[in-house]
Amino acid sequence: xxxxxxxxxxxxxxxxxxxxxxxxxxxxxxxxxxxxxxxxxxxxxxxxxxxxxxxxxxxxxxxxxxxxxxxxxxxxxxxxxxxxxxxxxxxxxxxxxxxxxxxxxxxxxxxxxxxxxxxxxxxxxxxxxxxxxxxxxxxxxxxxxxxxxxxxxxxxxxxxxxxxxxxxxxxxxxxxxxxxxxxxxxxxxxxxxxxxxxxxxxxxxxxxxxxxxxxxxxxxxxxxxxxxxxxxxxxxxxxxxxxxxxxxxxxxxxxxxxxxxxxxxxxxxxxxxxxxxxxxxxxxxxxxxxxxxxxxxxxxxxxxxxxxxxxxxxx
Amino acid sequence: xxxxxxxxxxxxxxxxxxxxxxxxxxxxxxxxxxxxxxxxxxxxxxxxxxxxxxxxxxxxxxxxxxxxxxxxxxxxxxxxxxxxxxxxxxxxxxxxxxxxxxxxxxxxxxxxxxxxxxxxxxxxxxxxxxxxxxxxxxxxxxxxxxxxxxxxxxxxxxxxxxxxxxxxxxxxxxxxxxxxxxxxxxxxxxxxxxxxxxxxxxxxxxxxxxxxxxxxxxxxxxxxxxxxxxxxxxxxxxxxxxxxxxxxxxxxxxxxxxxxxxxxxxxxxxxxxxxxxxxxxxxxxxxxx
Numbered sequence: 001x002x003x004x005x006x007x008x009x010x011x012x013x014x015x016x017x018x019x020x021x022x023x024x025x026x027x028x029x030x031x032x033x034x035x036x037x038x039x040x041x042x043x044x045x046x047x048x049x050x051x052x053x054x055x056x057x058x059x060x061x062x063x064x065x066x067x068x069x070x071x072x073x074x075x076x077x078x079x080x081x082x083x084x085x086x087x088x089x090x091x092x093x094x095x096x097x098x099x100x101x102x103x104x105x106x107x108x109x110x111x112x113x114x115x116x117x118x119x120x121x122x123x124x125x126x127x128x129x130x131x132x133x134x135x136x137x138x139x140x141x142x143x144x145x146x147x148x149x150x151x152x153x154x155x156x157x158x159x160x161x162x163x164x165x166x167x168x169x170x171x172x173x174x175x176x177x178x179x180x181x182x183x184x185x186x187x188x189x190x191x192x193x194x195x196x197x198x199x200x201x202x203x204x205x206x207x208x209x210x211x212x213x214x215x216x217x218x219x220x221x222x223x224x225x226x227x228x229x230x231x232x233x234x235x236x237x238x239x240x241x242x243x244x245x246x247x248x249x250x251x252x253x254x255x256x257x258x259x260x261x262x263x264x265x266x267x268x269x270x271x272x273x274x275x276x277x278x279x280x281x282x283x284x285x286x287x288x289x290x291x292x293x294x295x296x297x298x299x300x301x302x303x304x305x306x307x308x309x310x311x312x313x314x315x
Numbered sequence: 316x317x318x319x320x321x322x323x324x325x326x327x328x329x330x331x332x333x334x335x336x337x338x339x340x341x342x343x344x345x346x347x348x349x350x351x352x353x354x355x356x357x358x359x360x361x362x363x364x365x366x367x368x369x370x371x372x373x374x375x376x377x378x379x380x381x382x383x384x385x386x387x388x389x390x391x392x393x394x395x396x397x398x399x400x401x402x403x404x405x406x407x408x409x410x411x412x413x414x415x416x417x418x419x420x421x422x423x424x425x426x427x428x429x430x431x432x433x434x435x436x437x438x439x440x441x442x443x444x445x446x447x448x449x450x451x452x453x454x455x456x457x458x459x460x461x462x463x464x465x466x467x468x469x470x471x472x473x474x475x476x477x478x479x480x481x482x483x484x485x486x487x488x489x490x491x492x493x494x495x496x497x498x499x500x501x502x503x504x505x506x507x508x509x510x511x512x513x514x515x516x517x518x519x520x521x522x523x524x525x526x527x528x529x530x531x532x533x534x535x536x537x538x539x540x541x542x543x544x545x546x547x548x549x550x551x552x553x554x555x556x557x558x559x560x561x562x563x564x565x566x567x568x569x570x571x572x573x574x575x576x577x578x579x580x581x582x583x584x585x586x587x588x589x590x591x592x593x594x595x596x597x598x599x600x601x602x603x604x
Contacts, residue, residue, distance in 0.1 A: 142575075142582075146579075149575070252447035
């Protein structure tokens with residue numbers, strides 16, 4: 001167990017370090033001088049040089065990387081070129097929208113997909129299964145931002161049940177805030193649920209063919225119990241893997257969905273920063289999301305050990 | 316997931332007979348062929364000229380003259396969807412080509428070499444996987460400028476590790492087989508064995524993965540164009556059409572409905588086709604996502 005954990009941990013850390021180098025390098029090769037950008041067109045060469053020195057831009061590349069990476073560890077991402085405030089403040093402000101949205105979508109997708117997968121697997125080949133998997137096949141093909149537009153048309157324009165966009169802020173109360181995140185979460189969740197339901201079904205079908213399932217049934221356990229306790233648990237590894245991957249999709253997906261619903265989340269921040277060439281903000285958000293993906297993958301690896309006792313004993 | 320792929324022993328006629336009985340394959344093939352035909356047709360003929368703005372015809376509801384209605388510039392939506400198909404297919408196809416062209420040799424090489432080479436290549440793979448594809452595509456197109464070309468590169472880069480991983484896993488399952496041992500005993504090099512014996516045996520699996528990535532590429536291109544970083548106007552693209560439709564949902568919902576349906580149908584067709592091919596060539600193989 002310890003050896004397995006240690007190995008996964010080392011891989012996660014190495015990936016994180018390499019990823020930070022890639023992000024740093026990409027920003028290095030982009031033309032454009034941040035000091036010149038901040039001071040505007042009328043700045044003299046001396047002023048620019050002074051600011052470059054202040055910002056540490058004249059230091060050797062290795063030193064600048066170490067300085068930047070060291071800052072990341074203490075959550076110091078530097079200052080935004082356009083807003084002149086610490087990037088971390090901008091990020092924190094936006095995270096209270098994006099994170100609940102991604103989590104809501106993930107929860108929704110899981111709550112829909114696993115029962116559908118169980119339903120389909122236990123009625124394999126019958127009408128219910130065919131209909132459910134047909135719907136899933138369709139769901140996989142739907143782009144979430146188009147689905148979002150259709151949801152807005154149906155629920156906000158036509159039925160007027162929920163707001164079609166915007167975010168009142170958590171200070172307006174939990175319910176109005178959650179209500180404005182509901183449609184975006186559904187738009188994100190359903191296409192993901194379609195994929196997850198298919199994976200759950202095929203993993204379950206594979207497990208249901210195993211001998212120990214027949215044994216459990218033969219000793220008289222009710223089918224429902226066999227399905228939930230014996231089959232589902234053993235089918236969890238591929239399901240958890242896809243869940244981990246989906247978290248990355250959801251984080252990236254929020255970026256586009258936030259633009260559909262005019263939500264002031266990380267996605268809006270990234271697009272504003274791109275338009276204003278505020279590259280340090282782009283860099284920080286990308287780094288943050290990449291770190292989140294790596295951490296989630298590590299947690300998925302840990303959960304393998306929880307789900308599958310054999311991994312705990314393996315050296 | 317263990318992969319065990321055999322070249323089917325049946326002849327071509329046997330495979331065709333199976334294909335004609337596979338509903339998933341038939342539906343997928345029909346849809347994909349239709350989309351491809353429409354895209355090709357658009358080079359020679361569209362109901363209306365998509366570059367001509369007819370302001371007097373703007374945001375007209377679907378009618379006999381304009382089956383899918385018109386947009387805010389009076390352009391015919393059906394014609395734009397036809398031209399957009401061409402664009403989506405081209406972007407996704409080249410992106411898959413990049414992913415296969417670089418990813419498959421890498422994966423096959425890792426499997427052939429094993430050891431430290433394999434470890435390093437697979438860690439690099441993990442590294443690319445850590446970057447959410449769409450986010451990184453946004454970053455790349457934002458930095459190097461929006462446009463179809465940069466969108467292709469961005470989508471293509473993230474296809475590389477997918478193909479590398481699939482090719483490696485499939486090749487690893489082939490390497491211990493007896494006919495490989497025979498080839499090695501005959502003194503063939505690992506590279507030659509990879510090309511002559513391993514690749515033909517994993518080709519079907521790569522084909523299936525190719526259709527999946529093709530479908531994902533179409534979705535990704537639409538997403539990038541939707542946020543303004545993909546194909547640029549005046550070239551019609553499905554994602555861009557949805558962006559234009561968004562602020563006009565109340566007055567002209569057809570502007571959003573039809574381009575979206577075009578995306579869904581195309582992706583659905585490709586996915587069904589992939590499922591079908593996987594079924595026909597090896598009923599036991601499961602699609603990976």
